[in-house]
Amino acid sequence: MADETKKAEILAGLHDGVVEFDEDRTVEVANEAVAEGVDAYEAIMDGLAKGMETVGGMYARQEYFVPELLLCADALYAALDILKPHLKKENHAEAKKVVLGVVEGDIHDIGKNLVKVMFDAAGWEVIDLGADVKIERFAEEQKKAGAQVVGISALMTTSMLAMPKIIKMVKDGDPNARVLVGGAPINPDIAGSYGADGYAPNAGEAVAAAMAILAQS
Amino acid sequence: MAIDRVQELLSGRQVDRVPLYHFLLGFCARNVGYEVADMYSDPQKSYQAQAWTFEQYGIDGGPDYGYASYGGWEFGGEIKMPEGEWQQAPSHVTFPVTKPEDLDGLTLPDARTAGSLPLAMEFSKLQQQNGVPITVILGGNFSVAGNICPPSTLCRWMLKKPDAAHRLLRIASDHILDVVRLWADTFGAENVIPNLWEPIAANDIISPKQFEQFALPYIKETNEQMLDMGIKHILYHICGEQNANMPLWAQIPMGDPGMVTFGHQVTLTKAIEHFGDSCIILGNVDSSLIQTGTPQQVYEACRDVILEAKDAPRGFMLMSGCELPPMSAPYNVYMMKKAIEDFGQY
Numbered sequence: 001m002a003d004e005t006k007k008a009e010i011l012a013g014l015h016d017g018v019v020e021f022d023e024d025r026t027v028e029v030a031n032e033a034v035a036e037g038v039d040a041y042e043a044i045m046d047g048l049a050k051g052m053e054t055v056g057g058m059y060a061r062q063e064y065f066v067p068e069l070l071l072c073a074d075a076l077y078a079a080l081d082i083l084k085p086h087l088k089k090e091n092h093a094e095a096k097k098v099v100l101g102v103v104e105g106d107i108h109d110i111g112k113n114l115v116k117v118m119f120d121a122a123g124w125e126v127i128d129l130g131a132d133v134k135i136e137r138f139a140e141e142q143k144k145a146g147a148q149v150v151g152i153s154a155l156m157t158t159s160m161l162a163m164p165k166i167i168k169m170v171k172d173g174d175p176n177a178r179v180l181v182g183g184a185p186i187n188p189d190i191a192g193s194y195g196a197d198g199y200a201p202n203a204g205e206a207v208a209a210a211m212a213i214l215a216q217s
Numbered sequence: 218m219a220i221d222r223v224q225e226l227l228s229g230r231q232v233d234r235v236p237l238y239h240f241l242l243g244f245c246a247r248n249v250g251y252e253v254a255d256m257y258s259d260p261q262k263s264y265q266a267q268a269w270t271f272e273q274y275g276i277d278g279g280p281d282y283g284y285a286s287y288g289g290w291e292f293g294g295e296i297k298m299p300e301g302e303w304q305q306a307p308s309h310v311t312f313p314v315t316k317p318e319d320l321d322g323l324t325l326p327d328a329r330t331a332g333s334l335p336l337a338m339e340f341s342k343l344q345q346q347n348g349v350p351i352t353v354i355l356g357g358n359f360s361v362a363g364n365i366c367p368p369s370t371l372c373r374w375m376l377k378k379p380d381a382a383h384r385l386l387r388i389a390s391d392h393i394l395d396v397v398r399l400w401a402d403t404f405g406a407e408n409v410i411p412n413l414w415e416p417i418a419a420n421d422i423i424s425p426k427q428f429e430q431f432a433l434p435y436i437k438e439t440n441e442q443m444l445d446m447g448i449k450h451i452l453y454h455i456c457g458e459q460n461a462n463m464p465l466w467a468q469i470p471m472g473d474p475g476m477v478t479f480g481h482q483v484t485l486t487k488a489i490e491h492f493g494d495s496c497i498i499l500g501n502v503d504s505s506l507i508q509t510g511t512p513q514q515v516y517e518a519c520r521d522v523i524l525e526a527k528d529a530p531r532g533f534m535l536m537s538g539c540e541l542p543p544m545s546a547p548y549n550v551y552m553m554k555k556a557i558e559d560f561g562q563y
Contacts, residue, residue, distance in 0.1 A: 105301055
């Protein structure tokens with residue numbers, strides 16, 4: 001078992017490896033965390049997730065852009081692959097669930113993938129449907145997973161028109177489900193008019209927006 | 218076909234009112250009862266649908282042919298034509314380059330036969346026959362590179378494998394010049410207006426520093442070479458959030474005058490500050506608003522844009538900030554013309 005100094009060093013290493021998009025480092029430190037008996041959940045939440053939180057702030061301040069975010073995500077996932085098998089059962093039970101996808105007819109998935117990273121980093125269980133998702137699948141998968149939130153992305157002015165139909169299907173299937181939308185042609189007014197519960201202008205704000213709509217329920 | 222106002226502005230002469238300029242292929246298909254895919258796969262139908270719609274809505278300029286994911290098909294990838302209820306334009310199925318090793322086998326395609334170019338050439342011959350401006354629509358250098366490989370791959374390479382990113386930018390740039398040279402040889406350089414769209418270099422994706430390193434040198438060099446060929450005017454669609462890139466864009470020659478079009482994310486006051494002395498400014502009514510807003514909202518947004526930019530030194534044309542959404546309410550599109558009638562007179 002690592003002493004507190006060693007543990008703090010490991011958590012800082014995971015944080016910094018993500019922020020500096022140093023995949024080799026996050027892998028090395030994740031392995032060290034396992035070897036030293038650091039709790040995997042703590043390593044993820046207080047190391048990797050904190051790192052991604054820092055990255056989110058840098059993105060909001062336009063210090064980082066999509067290329068940096070993608071590489072930070074690579075560093076995060078490389079370490080998550082090592083740490084996740086060591087999570088205890090109760091850690092899994094606590095996770096909130098979100099279904100994510102880009103609507104039918106739209107293949108632009110960079111934004112959705114970055115949103116996925118943010119939810120993964122925040123400890124949510126993500127059901128990623130990918131891009132060009134048939135509109136019925138969002139409600140089907142939400143019901144199957146019992147997900148609290150459905151996140152829908154669209155980059156095209158045509159594909160965004162599928163959103164109100166998807167939102168209605170989700171709500172008809174589970175009135176308690178909450179829907180978050182985002183994407184270049186969307187704004188808060190459009191999100192509201194489509195019946196969405198929330199809107200995130202970028203990946204960095206998606207988790208906070210999801211938490212906010214859950215808090216309102 | 219009311220094309221004279223565009224030509225008048227390009228010639229440096231005064232026009233009676235702000236011209237209405239559009240790129241709106243999918244909307245034209247719906248307007249005349251064609252499939253959206255026809256606009257990209259059938260030059261004759263595409264030209265016809267646009268010509269009819271331009272006449273109906275009083276749109277200046279002439280029909281165009283092109284799409285934003287240009288580059289993938291031309292370099293050997295696969296695209297699919299738009300189908301179903303939600304698709305707007307051709308989209309990628311596979312990319313010709315997904316890993317650095319793929320660059321070793323990547324060669325410049327033959328501009329006469331590659332991908333969509335034979336269709337584009339057929340379309341330009343229709344433009345010539347009908348006496349409208351001859352255009353060839355390509356991605357900007359960075360966007361062509363980001364269509365040869367997935368944009369996320371190009372993003373990663375900029376930071377981790379910059380040599381690979383530069384190799385991709387080099388071949389994309391050489392290809393753009395090949396295509397423009399073919400059009401110049403066919404129609405006369407002075408008659409061709411290359412239209413280049415640059416969505417992937419937006420600050421929604423890359424930083425101004427990355428733009429400076431990976432986009433600016435290639436775009437600048439390509440534009441200089443196009444102008445050396447005898448091209449008089451280049452139209453650049455500076456798509457999306459590009460505020461931080463504006464001082465860099467301003468270093469790029471666009472012709473005399475050039476034509477620069479902006480998304481609603483860039484204020485036209487800022488556009489005029491950077492380009493007003495050298496380019497006609499086009500833009501920039503929020504495309505989403507034209508599709509989802511009320512006629513009054515669209516009218517007011519057009520009024521604001523017209524009043525902001527109508528006195529740009531080299532001229533101004535009203536346009537949506539990006540392609541006009543195919544599902545836009547027809548009355549909202551009419552509002553653009555109405556706003557010009559009410560506020561765009563000189």
